Amino acid sequence: MTDIKNIVTLGVGLMGQGIAQVALMAGYNVTLVDINDELVNKAYSGIEVGVKKSEEKGKLGEGITTADIMGRCKKSTDLASAVKDADMVIEAVIEKMEVKKQVSKITMDNGPSHIIFASNTSTMSITEIGKDCGAPDRVCGIHFFNPVPLMACIEVIKGGNTSEETFNSAMDVANSLPVLRGKRYIAPVLKDRPGFIVNRLNAPNHIYLHWVFDQTAEKGIPWGQLDADVAGLMPMGPIELTDYVGIDTFYHIDNYYAETLSPDFKPGKVITKMFEENKLGRKTGQGFYNWKENLTPKGRPTIDKSTKAGMFKAEISMAIALNEGCRLLEEGVASGYKVIDDANMAGMNVPGPFGMGKKQYQKWIDMLEDLANKTGKEYLKPCELMKTGKFLEMRK
Ligand code: 3HC
Numbered sequence: 001m002t003d004i005k006n007i008v009t010l011g012v013g014l015m016g017q018g019i020a021q022v023a024l025m026a027g028y029n030v031t032l033v034d035i036n037d038e039l040v041n042k043a044y045s046g047i048e049v050g051v052k053k054s055e056e057k058g059k060l061g062e063g064i065t066t067a068d069i070m071g072r073c074k075k076s077t078d079l080a081s082a083v084k085d086a087d088m089v090i091e092a093v094i095e096k097m098e099v100k101k102q103v104s105k106i107t108m109d110n111g112p113s114h115i116i117f118a119s120n121t122s123t124m125s126i127t128e129i130g131k132d133c134g135a136p137d138r139v140c141g142i143h144f145f146n147p148v149p150l151m152a153c154i155e156v157i158k159g160g161n162t163s164e165e166t167f168n169s170a171m172d173v174a175n176s177l178p179v180l181r182g183k184r185y186i187a188p189v190l191k192d193r194p195g196f197i198v199n200r201l202n203a204p205n206h207i208y209l210h211w212v213f214d215q216t217a218e219k220g221i222p223w224g225q226l227d228a229d230v231a232g233l234m235p236m237g238p239i240e241l242t243d244y245v246g247i248d249t250f251y252h253i254d255n256y257y258a259e260t261l262s263p264d265f266k267p268g269k270v271i272t273k274m275f276e277e278n279k280l281g282r283k284t285g286q287g288f289y290n291w292k293e294n295l296t297p298k299g300r301p302t303i304d305k306s307t308k309a310g311m312f313k314a315e316i317s318m319a320i321a322l323n324e325g326c327r328l329l330e331e332g333v334a335s336g337y338k339v340i341d342d343a344n345m346a347g348m349n350v351p352g353p354f355g356m357g358k359k360q361y362q363k364w365i366d367m368l369e370d371l372a373n374k375t376g377k378e379y380l381k382p383c384e385l386m387k388t389g390k391f392l393e394m395r396k
Helices: 014-026 036-057 066-070 097-110 127-131 166-176 198-219 222-227 239-247 246-261 269-276 315-331 337-348 356-375
Strands: 005-011 028-034 071-076 090-092 115-121 139-143 153-157 185-189
Touching: 005 014, 005 166, 014 028, 014 036, 028 036, 036 066, 066 315, 090 269, 097 115, 097 127, 097 185, 097 246, 115 127, 115 166, 127 139, 139 166, 139 356, 153 166, 153 337, 166 185, 166 315, 185 337, 198 222, 198 239, 198 246, 198 269, 198 337, 198 356, 222 239, 239 246, 337 356
Parallel strands: 005 028, 005 090, 028 071, 090 115, 115 139, 153 185
Antiparallel strands: 139 153
16 A cells, blocks of 8 residues: 655635645645645645644644644645655545646656546536546545535545555545544545435535525525524524625635536526626635624624525435435445435434435325426435335345
């Protein structure tokens, strides 16, 4: 197995920073790489703040200081030279296939002959990313969840050409990364399908959300009322979470699903307009909510949740997820439904659908048929494994 000591984190936006922080805290030497000094310097400062917070809580280990950890952090704007002595690159660049392919090739052309390229893509084919880089066997996926230091789940993905050695090294690295809340949970993803496990499980909820967002806008209902619909049931409502992850991420992901899973995923009017107007949520300071002013002490928008819109139903959302979970089992992406439920809990802090679905699925079939008719989205119709209830006979 490859002995990993030096990691390059490529693309140091919010996710890349989180990845770099946990890698540094695990003891790796980390080089931050992005396209200009401003981005790299901003990331370095952001990571330092996070490490300092951990130091204040005594989470760095006996006698270890922020300065010790940041002393292992280098900065670069040139990937080709940064990979020269690296053992692994973890990329979190923009969700564009041609960019991912380009950086995987630069890595393999310039890195040592054992270097591993791990993509943190949310949805895209690992096989395709690595296909033309010269060493597809050393390409895999290591997929994190936002905010990286606090979310327990990491998915490790085997592409069509990923070697056992690469996969095992990636599993080892993932297992070595600390998480500041709860216990680290690694979900091995056995098949390279769009969205892997957690994102795929929640993907068709985007179809529902685009429809709900557009209806809510048409009716002129304030966005906070949608988040109020699930207050107490989810750590963040659908609007805040969309802003938190980023409208651009949501937009690119759904266009990718529209190409690879079903045209029903095409982003709706609201998200498309926000994307075009560069209202990307937390990262630009303005999305559905204002993320610059009137923030809570935790830096989140102040949301008036006193009235519910009655538009977003958590139970429908669970039914949609159960249907997709069944598709994941049909496709052999996860080894059983417990992995799917556990990964969702560790990646989103929301229970997976199988726990409840085992008892409710017959009622949920009718809800899905009804929703598919109302929205005109065929993809929401229950799949065979759910309709027949045969998922109950499958491996836990
Ligand atoms: N380093 C060290 N400490 C940190 C830190 C960091 N980088 N970031 C935050 N902290 C600390 C905070 O300072 C805080 O400390 P305190 O308790 O002493 O004040 C502590 O960690 C907890 O932070 P918060 O108070 O902000 O945490 P909350 O309890 O409010 O929870 C949340 C925030 C975990 C984001 C919660 O709202 C949640 O679970 N939301 C859902 C997130 C989710 O669904 N993520 C997945 C999105 S999908 C995805 O990412 C996939 C991708 O492919 C798109």
